[in-house]
Amino acid sequence: NFKVLSLCFHSAFSGSAHVTLDGRPLHSLRVADLKAALEERGLPKSGQKNALIKRLKGVIHVFYIYTFSLSFTLIYTNMKY
Numbered sequence: 001n002f003k004v005l006s007l008c009f010h011s012a013f014s015g016s017a018h019v020t021l022d023g024r025p026l027h028s029l030r031v032a033d034l035k036a037a038l039e040e041r042g043l044p045k046s047g048q049k050n051a052l053i054k055r056l057k058g059v060i061h062v063f064y065i066y067t068f069s070l071s072f073t074l075i076y077t078n079m080k081y
């Protein structure tokens with residue numbers, strides 16, 4: 001039952017990315033839901049709602065940056081010159 005974090009990718013690097021958990025904006029979730037999502041990912045679940053949201057956003061930004069970097073590297077290395 002791993003909850004899905006998603007990101008509106010076009011704004012991933014603008015600092016205002018729209019991060020959702022199972023299609024729901026993080027700010028609309030209850031603190032208990034945010035803590036459960038953090039616990040599922042092995043992350044600390046202490047703090048106020050804004051801190052929990054920031055922690056989850058950090059996870060998804062790192063994931064997308066890694067995925068984007070890996071995709072670009074794979075495309076670049078497979079290019080024919």
